[in-house]
Amino acid sequence: MRSPLPDYLTEVLDACTDGSGTLADYIPELANVDPDRFALSLVTAEGTTYSAGDDNHVFTIQSISKPFVYGLALEKRGFEAVLGKIDVEPSGEAFNEISLERDSGRPLNPMINAGALTAHALVADADSPGTAIEEIRALLSALAGRELDIDEKVAASEMQTTYRNVAIANLLRGYEIFCDDPDEVVAGYVRQCSVDVTTTDLAMMAGTLASGGIQPRTGVQIFSRPVVRQVLSVMATCGMYDAAGDWLSTIGIPAKSGVSGGLIGVLPGQLGIAAYSPRLDEHGTSVQGVAAFERLSRDMNLHLMDAPMVAHSALRRRQVYGEGSDAVTLLELEGDIQFTNTEQIVHAVVDEPVTTPHVAIDLTLVRTVLPVGRRMLLELMRRLHVDGIDVVLIDPDGDLPDPDAGNGYRPRVVRCLEEPRESR
Template sequence: MRSPLPDYLTEVLRGCADSSGALADYIPELARADPDRFALTLVTAEGAVYSVGDDHTEFTIQSISKPFVYGLALQQRGFDAVLDVIDVEPSGEAFNEVSLERNTGRPLNPMINAGALAAHALVLDGRQPEASVEDIRSLLSSLAGRELTIDEKVASSELENSYRNVAIANLLRGYEVFEDDPDEIVEGYIRQCSVTVTTKDLAMMAATLAAGGVQPVTCEEIFSRDVVRQVLSVMATCGMYDAAGDWLSTVGIPAKSGVSGGIIGILPGQLGIAAYSPRLDDHGTSVQGVAAFGRLSRDMNLHLMDAPMVAHSVLRRRHVIGEGDESLTLLELQGDLQFTSSEGLVTAVVDEPVETKRLVFDLSLVRTILPVGRRMLLEMIGRLHRDGVEVVVIDPEGHLPEPDTGYGFRPQVHTSWEDLEAQG
């Protein structure tokens, strides 16, 4: 059986196609992007990757680097040192506004440019300018699980049009937020933003935060859990700039966007999401990316404020009963079927295909099935049926009323083993 998730993500891409918005033409190199590119990638906290669309297209990370560099500053310098320099309050303003505290000059948060420049200075910590850029490139590479490079053409293009960032950096230096050369801080920050990535890279970075700071594939602990909690908290309230409140209430996923067209989102304990489409709205955020995140949040119950459920393994036991043509595979399920637990079930069946002619899903110990869990379970049943497997469900609590798989097939549903055996 093939996983249904890529088909679903492809449907999301098609459903969110939109030609509105405009490229970031104030940066000449970004204005050369193909406006029709669109990609979407999910990576679970366990490292399973689901990716569709133009997911091999490379683009520069831009402001999506900000939460990770903030995390690096926290990891290197400690919470007190960073909070002394950068606050955590939403600015309610655009990303490039001069949002500073009165009297102190402290940036309001690390997701706006003023705070990102201060975070870069914290990582630099009085060293040679190249040191902070290499630390950041190395960090992003570790998060992605592969070596990343800097797009020098984009860096040069941005540096030639960096007047506003230079003004902010000079203002920060005037307030003694940092003691480094403002021009060096701006150049380092721009090179930080010019690291090239794909949606697969970004989703893996996001999944590292979802997994509490542990890279899902390499198993390297990159951030402490305390640092991850701080980063995600600031992303939730400040990551989408002057649209942060609307984003949190409607989409409900801690997120960060970039002017090249990327967006990342993190659902703690479950997964990381990345979208890419270079047409931007008035907030400097990908039009199609916003639509895709909204669709995923609604369809998959990903809103952070949905009632949380503990993600235990949903597959309690798997064993074969009987021999020969009369044998069957029994899958005993338990707990709550939400996205992550259902994805684990899909993976278990994909990795170890059913070899008997009959399969029984026993839902006797299942507590709750969310809409996404129902869709994924019925999709599995439909695909197994098409593969020639006779599927039966034991459902004493009525979790699957009218189980239409959408393939013109409805599985037999019994209330107990005794009922199943009685009907042969």
């Protein structure tokens, strides 16, 4: 059987076709693109890809690079250093507005050009600032899962008209937000925006954020969870510039647009979405891309506030095996182990106490154990042990490494329930 999702995406493209909007003609190379291109791609957190339309068409990433470079700056410099240079407040202004704090000169957020120029400068090493662009290109390639190139023609074209960015960079240098040469920062930033991508590449990048910083295809941890949380928070509040409030209330997906016509969205734990159509609205965002996101949000209940009010239980199955002194209660867990569903596991054990001499907690079907889930599971095991119950942890993938439950107690760890008691 063939998946119905590609057919559905094609239906969305057909329904959202719209000839309104204009090309980004202030960049000569972008004024020459085919205005009728339209593509839509989805990548699940597990790495499955669905696409429709011109999904193999190559275009430049432009401002969609901003959240990823911001994440790189956070990883390299740390939260305190980056937040000391770039605030996280929505500006309510256009992407190229000169939005700086009155006294400090700090950009209001990393999604406007002032903040993006600062993030680019933060990525650069003090002794070799020109190497930042190669590090950024390598990052974007790792996120996409393939090598990406810089479109030098677009970069050269953009440099011809980037006077406003040069002015912003000089102001930032004047406030000592960065100490690099403003012209070098602008040149590097323009090349950052000129990396070539497809919608499939962008959906894979967004999917990496959706899966907590792990690239869905390669399994490489590119961003830490705290960095992903910060990046997605800023995308939700600032990613769509002066339309951010309307976008969040009506579509409800953390997103970022680019003036080449690209648009990405991220549903944490679910999927990454990318659209491409080069005709832009008054905010510099793809007209057809916005329409496609509106349709997806409505049809697929993707609005952040449409999330289930009660998390699904992580306790997939509870079953007793054996009799007498060999009896074992199996608690089979699944999914992401976070606070709400771990509380449900604890509540189930409290409400219906374990009466067998042994209990086996099976993590085979668990995808991720978040820190709060780890603490609660270990405390559950410790209390079962205090009650005189032998605890076995079935953990074939090492989802709960170094299971120190406190007071010197560690549950016995096996790869499957049939392993002998001496297995560690």
